[in-house]
Amino acid sequence: MGTSLTPEFWERFAVLLVLAMGMTAVLAAVFDEFAVRLLRRRSPRPPTPAPHRPTPVRHHPPVRL
Template identity: 45%
Template sequence: MGTTLTPEFWRQFAVLLVIATAVTVVVSAALDALVLRIRARRTSQRPSVSPVVRTRRPAGRTPVHH
């Protein structure tokens, strides 16, 4: 009941494999470009934030002056 794989099968297999690989590469590149475009748009729309100035406080309780 064994079947032999004909040269035509391998030819069609190779063609389909090449097509599937090409489609995968193209879709991946398109999605990468889309993500990069979305990220660039988000960073350009963000308002510039002024740097936060932090002061150091002592670790313990501060003495209360009366």
Template identity: 50%
Template sequence: MGTSLTTEFWERFSVLLVVALAMTAILTAVFTALFDALTARLRGHRSHGTTPRIPHQRVRDDRPAPAHH
């Protein structure tokens, strides 16, 4: 009872495969864009590359002050 795969099967298989690949690519692009937008919003719109400044702490210097003439 062997059944052979017909040309109709391969035609439908190839069409469904192409449709599945296209849907995967489209959905990946959509969800990636949405995730990037959500991440930028949660980070406080700091997507332009600026970082908050950290104030410098002065280190105590034990050397004597230079003498001015």
């Protein structure tokens, strides 16, 4: 028992297809903007300089021979 696809089906199919493509484009743009903002917020900042620790100075006693 075969059924044929009616012109009404193709009309609805075309409308739903266009709506789906439009929603996909809008959602992709929204999520892309969200991702860009998130990456800008988490962008690597210059590291804070570590406090300078002086190197220990070793004083050796003079050697006499």
